[in-house]
Amino acid sequence: MKGSMMTLAAAVMLLAGPAFGHAKLLRSVPAADAQLQAAPTSLTLSFNENVQLAVLSLTSGGKIIPVTVDRSRPAAPQVSVSLPALSAGTYQVQWSALSPDDGHVAKGTFAFVISGKAPAVAPAR
Amino acid sequence: MSAGFWDAGLIVAKTVTYAATFGAAGAVFFLTVCAALMAAAERQRIHRLVLAAALLSVLGGGAQILTSAASMSGDASGMMDGSLLGMVWQAGAGRANGSRALGLLVAVLASRSQRTAWLACLGAAAAATSFAWIGHARALGPDALPILLLSLHLTGIAFWLGALVPLSVIAAGGDPLHTGAAAARFGSVAALVVGALLAAGAVLLWLLLGRSLALWTSAYGRWVMFKLVWVAAILCLAVFNKWRLTPRLLSGDRRAVAQLRNTIRVEMLVGGVILAVTATFTTLAGPPALD
Numbered sequence: 427m428k429g430s431m432m433t434l435a436a437a438v439m440l441l442a443g444p445a446f447g448h449a450k451l452l453r454s455v456p457a458a459d460a461q462l463q464a465a466p467t468s469l470t471l472s473f474n475e476n477v478q479l480a481v482l483s484l485t486s487g488g489k490i491i492p493v494t495v496d497r498s499r500p501a502a503p504q505v506s507v508s509l510p511a512l513s514a515g516t517y518q519v520q521w522s523a524l525s526p527d528d529g530h531v532a533k534g535t536f537a538f539v540i541s542g543k544a545p546a547v548a549p550a551r
Numbered sequence: 552m553s554a555g556f557w558d559a560g561l562i563v564a565k566t567v568t569y570a571a572t573f574g575a576a577g578a579v580f581f582l583t584v585c586a587a588l589m590a591a592a593e594r595q596r597i598h599r600l601v602l603a604a605a606l607l608s609v610l611g612g613g614a615q616i617l618t619s620a621a622s623m624s625g626d627a628s629g630m631m632d633g634s635l636l637g638m639v640w641q642a643g644a645g646r647a648n649g650s651r652a653l654g655l656l657v658a659v660l661a662s663r664s665q666r667t668a669w670l671a672c673l674g675a676a677a678a679a680t681s682f683a684w685i686g687h688a689r690a691l692g693p694d695a696l697p698i699l700l701l702s703l704h705l706t707g708i709a710f711w712l713g714a715l716v717p718l719s720v721i722a723a724g725g726d727p728l729h730t731g732a733a734a735a736r737f738g739s740v741a742a743l744v745v746g747a748l749l750a751a752g753a754v755l756l757w758l759l760l761g762r763s764l765a766l767w768t769s770a771y772g773r774w775v776m777f778k779l780v781w782v783a784a785i786l787c788l789a790v791f792n793k794w795r796l797t798p799r800l801l802s803g804d805r806r807a808v809a810q811l812r813n814t815i816r817v818e819m820l821v822g823g824v825i826l827a828v829t830a831t832f833t834t835l836a837g838p839p840a841l842d
Binding site: 448449450474475478480481483497520522523524525526527528529530531533 | 623624625635638642644647686687690
């Protein structure tokens with residue numbers, strides 16, 4: 427029984443590519459693992475198809491930075507959210523989106539670093 | 552991002568919905584094909600089965616919507632988030648669940664009388680094909696061909712897998728001639744239906760792989776290969792039932808009834824694995840044609 431479970435687990439690992447392969451995140455601004463001198467005022471995600479952004483959470487050192495996501499916006503291949511004034515630090519971005527074409531969920535995480543001490547630009551309103 | 556707890560929940564909900572919907576729809580098809588060969592008590596048991604499977608299908612569909620929202624939010628709070636649930640509903644889940652529930656309601660009510668068997672079959676087909684309202688085939692573009700192929704494939708799956716429980720209900724009586732007559736009648740129609748479902752599945756797969764049959768080059772293709780291994784296994788069992796067991800049943804061999812019950816149990820298990828694998832890769836992997 428243990429052997430067959432391990433075989434099944436090995437088969438799943440072999441078969442599984444990158445998870446959630448429907449809508450794909452092509453790029454982001456700031457990019458994943460970017461080292462920024464100045465704090466960004468917005469965050470943009472570009473996908474290979476139209477999506478509706480469902481959730482975007484931004485955390486730094488375990489602290490949640492409030493970000494507003496407009497779920498009523500029509501689906502588009504590129505979505506942007508305004509960011510509050512960010513100080514130096516490492517930021518984790520966790521996002522999830524829904525593809526209106528097939529109803530599937532896409533999601534992912536990435537991080538970027540702000541090395542400057544103070545926000546360079548005022549947040550967009 | 553790797554799959555988490557709520558994604559596993561979504562896959563389980565999808566698998567249950569597939570099994571319950573195909574179970575209800577297939578039992579209605581079976582009743583239509585074999586009703587004349589069945590005793591009133593058997594028909595009654597199968598009606599109860601249709602009703603129970605239909606209720607489970609509706610609950611499974613609801614669980615899919617809730618777990619999709621939880622998967623997006625990353626925790627259970629998504630299940631209470633009206634705006635997230637609304638997004639999921641509007642992105643196809645509403646159409647799929649609505650047409651499924653309506654189809655099952657018609658199937659449950661109309662299957663009680665032989666005079667409305669055609670209407671019951673229509674409802675069962677609407678329920679089985681409701682999965683085509685959402686998913687990769689629909690995303691292939693404005694062309695209706697992928698949706699038609701998927702609908703044919705889904706109806707065939709319901710006809711085949713959904714007949715397993717009704718067949719085991721008949722086999723439970725232990726009468727080889729009675730069981731053999733039902734198995735022979737079902738088998739004669741199933742040969743055509745299974746041929747159509749395999750042909751439709753092959754063409755749909757070719758479209759989803761980007762007009763190619765290169766299975767090993769993508770995660771999606773490798774999952775399909777894994778599924779095909781199980782499909783080959785269930786096909787072997789079906790061939791064994793049709794060509795070896797059914798003639799023995801028709802000759803009055805009582806041991807063949809017990810053997811049929813055993814192979815049906817294995818077929819149900821393999822069928823469950825096929826549905827679970829399908830639910831997994833349609834959730835976790837995208838077809839190359841949509842890259």
